[in-house]
Amino acid sequence: MSVEHSDERDGVPDGAQDGVQTSHRRSDRAAGRTGTSGTERTRVQDRRRVRWPLLGVAGLLGILLALTSVLDRSAPSLPSSTEAVADLPQPLLDEPVRCTRSDERASVDDVRRVLRPEGRITSAIVSACPRLLAGRDVVYVGEVVGDVLRRDGGAWVQVNDDAYALELGPFGAHREPLGFSSGLTVWLPDGLHEGLGAPGRHGRRGDVVRIEGLLLRTDPADGGGITVRARALEVLAPSTAVDEPLNVPLVVAALAAGLLAFLSWGWARLRARRRAL
Amino acid sequence: MSSVLRPDVDDLRIIGFYLGKVLGGLGVVMLAPVPVALALGEWNAAAALGLGAGISLSVRWLADAHLETRRTLSWAHGMVIVALAWIVGSAFAAIPMHVSGRFTSALGAYFEATSALTTTGMSVIHDLDHLETSMGLYRHLLQLAGGLGIIIVILALFSAGGSRVGTLYVSEARDERILPNVLRTSRFIARVTAAFLVASLVALVPALLNAGFAPLRALEHAVALFASSFSTGGFSLMQASMAYYHSAWVELFVMLLMFAGMLSFALHHALWSRDLREFVDHLETRTLALTGTGLLVLLSLGLVREGTYGDLAALVRKGLFTLLSAVSSTGHQVNSGETYLTDWGVLAPAAIVGAMAIGGMASSTAGGVKALRVALAFKGVVHDIRRFLLPESAVVVTSYHVGRRRILRPETARAATTVLLLFVLSFLLGTMTALITSDVDLTEALFEGVSIGANIGISIGVVEPAMSPTLQAVYIVQMILGRLEFVAVLVLFGYLLSFRRGSRVLGRVSR
Numbered sequence: 001m002s003v004e005h006s007d008e009r010d011g012v013p014d015g016a017q018d019g020v021q022t023s024h025r026r027s028d029r030a031a032g033r034t035g036t037s038g039t040e041r042t043r044v045q046d047r048r049r050v051r052w053p054l055l056g057v058a059g060l061l062g063i064l065l066a067l068t069s070v071l072d073r074s075a076p077s078l079p080s081s082t083e084a085v086a087d088l089p090q091p092l093l094d095e096p097v098r099c100t101r102s103d104e105r106a107s108v109d110d111v112r113r114v115l116r117p118e119g120r121i122t123s124a125i126v127s128a129c130p131r132l133l134a135g136r137d138v139v140y141v142g143e144v145v146g147d148v149l150r151r152d153g154g155a156w157v158q159v160n161d162d163a164y165a166l167e168l169g170p171f172g173a174h175r176e177p178l179g180f181s182s183g184l185t186v187w188l189p190d191g192l193h194e195g196l197g198a199p200g201r202h203g204r205r206g207d208v209v210r211i212e213g214l215l216l217r218t219d220p221a222d223g224g225g226i227t228v229r230a231r232a233l234e235v236l237a238p239s240t241a242v243d244e245p246l247n248v249p250l251v252v253a254a255l256a257a258g259l260l261a262f263l264s265w266g267w268a269r270l271r272a273r274r275r276a277l
Numbered sequence: 278m279s280s281v282l283r284p285d286v287d288d289l290r291i292i293g294f295y296l297g298k299v300l301g302g303l304g305v306v307m308l309a310p311v312p313v314a315l316a317l318g319e320w321n322a323a324a325a326l327g328l329g330a331g332i333s334l335s336v337r338w339l340a341d342a343h344l345e346t347r348r349t350l351s352w353a354h355g356m357v358i359v360a361l362a363w364i365v366g367s368a369f370a371a372i373p374m375h376v377s378g379r380f381t382s383a384l385g386a387y388f389e390a391t392s393a394l395t396t397t398g399m400s401v402i403h404d405l406d407h408l409e410t411s412m413g414l415y416r417h418l419l420q421l422a423g424g425l426g427i428i429i430v431i432l433a434l435f436s437a438g439g440s441r442v443g444t445l446y447v448s449e450a451r452d453e454r455i456l457p458n459v460l461r462t463s464r465f466i467a468r469v470t471a472a473f474l475v476a477s478l479v480a481l482v483p484a485l486l487n488a489g490f491a492p493l494r495a496l497e498h499a500v501a502l503f504a505s506s507f508s509t510g511g512f513s514l515m516q517a518s519m520a521y522y523h524s525a526w527v528e529l530f531v532m533l534l535m536f537a538g539m540l541s542f543a544l545h546h547a548l549w550s551r552d553l554r555e556f557v558d559h560l561e562t563r564t565l566a567l568t569g570t571g572l573l574v575l576l577s578l579g580l581v582r583e584g585t586y587g588d589l590a591a592l593v594r595k596g597l598f599t600l601l602s603a604v605s606s607t608g609h610q611v612n613s614g615e616t617y618l619t620d621w622g623v624l625a626p627a628a629i630v631g632a633m634a635i636g637g638m639a640s641s642t643a644g645g646v647k648a649l650r651v652a653l654a655f656k657g658v659v660h661d662i663r664r665f666l667l668p669e670s671a672v673v674v675t676s677y678h679v680g681r682r683r684i685l686r687p688e689t690a691r692a693a694t695t696v697l698l699l700f701v702l703s704f705l706l707g708t709m710t711a712l713i714t715s716d717v718d719l720t721e722a723l724f725e726g727v728s729i730g731a732n733i734g735i736s737i738g739v740v741e742p743a744m745s746p747t748l749q750a751v752y753i754v755q756m757i758l759g760r761l762e763f764v765a766v767l768v769l770f771g772y773l774l775s776f777r778r779g780s781r782v783l784g785r786v787s788r
Contacts, residue, residue, distance in 0.1 A: 147489070185517070204407075
């Protein structure tokens, strides 16, 4: 589909065009207004008629933005939803070092030399350089989240070591935006997973565990994924329920919106019935 | 001499009327998870979803009451409504997200809603792993609605039918009617979707139970996996995406769903009618088979050269899944995004970028340039070369099979090439903006730019909650352009421009 463009730019005034094309669907409005001054007047009126609905829509969107911003800020929030995990071992590196290209593998050995002894690995360090610690014994600390997938003589668990897991607790009770969830897959053989409490989900922080095990860059049992095969597990902080404070202004706003919707529905039905008559 | 029509109040009325219906549909999508939220005691989530639903449904019924019109939709109206459905619809869909506080800003919530509705699947949500069940369900339903097309959903639910709604259907980048009647087409799409939902639950629930999930969690994850895979959206309930399941069976069923989502609904109809011949002869099937095989070879070579996986089974499992996830535009990941950069070398990510750019089939839920356009542009080039090589008197005819044998017309090849070029421009826009606004290298910027612009959702790590608002805004534009394949959005811009510069009389429109 193509639409040819022209206007006064083509040197043809609107009025002249009206004279040619009044047979179209707006002929009723254009009829009798072939003079340039009349056309200009109508044009201004048309613009005014169109301007208000457009401004109304823009205003509605602005009000929505303001309303949702106010409701977001009005939500009650605690400084943290759980206590931070105490006595965490230091990470192996202060900042993850990224290994990006084959020819930079030499740098992996350089990084190994500056690793902090007895430090813990983090998911960020492992993702930034999976080859750095592949096949080595590691210590990893994090919160068990999601599900404990028990099967084949053990259990797969997702263990997160982000700020929600180790510092402020799950988002909801506190509303501190701390970024993505992040963690590693851990395989717990039978004997290690039986004592785990409910894993972390909405309204709950799962067990925070310290794991000692072997880091595999491509674990054949997980179809080639990065895993930690645990040998020892210690629960540093047990699973706890985390209550999210009720956002009363939000509930009131939702009820008001529901009432508005109901009234709008009734109004629409009334108008439709009147039209039918 | 002709001119662009300056829209008047009647035009706004008809646009507002249909846009109201779309927002009402979104309101129903927001309302659906509320019972789940109430049952689980997720009061804030229930209030957030209720607020969004209440506002959206109010707009829908107020539009019904005051804007109802019997005027016929024009092509321009259809295009504008569809473009606004995504732009304004995303704003309304973002209401529950914004008030949940899980996004850095209102722009972040809008990014998430756009990503869901355009089935891109990129996310900027904080702490996904502790998200309310009802909010997780909402994100997935939004993707399903977006994947099947808001318009189709609305048509199936509300429309009285008739020829005027066909305008909306075609505007939504679905230019291939499967059945003569648009309403019957949308019902067919709904039937196919329902069939796949049932099949998914039958296959995935036992697979998830076998993987160690509790029954209710298995059901929750099966529904989510269906919604995000068949819609080729790619959201997940857990940040680890597909790597969370540790199950080859789950991955296999999800691959089948992604493949089904990648197929055009016309081919679904052919398969439904047991017309295997059509499936084999279809230009897009052949194109995807050819490009897919080539890219799989490249990807495998890259992974072998880099020594990423020690054994063949792991290489095939990770490589094939990621390739299918890319080409189907789903965006499920089986490993952390950063490892594409740090553990996959150069060649394998390049193959993924190629797969993302090509995308799935036209008239499917998939994104990307689309196999049909790639094939037509390629055939157009070959056609021109043959014309130059053969004697001037020779008549060069190039044909292709899409539903039936067709002659390749110059305007068809040109249209395909134009959209292909627009996609490339969109990829470049995202890439350049990322390079300017973020501390990333070219590989990362290009990977993410293509993934966003083609509505894929595989992330290498550029998209994150703390990314710059400028980059977020550009990515939003890319997602909408990619989903609507440019035309509807460009018509909307032309329409907005015509408020100031258009003529009061009807322009001559040629097709």
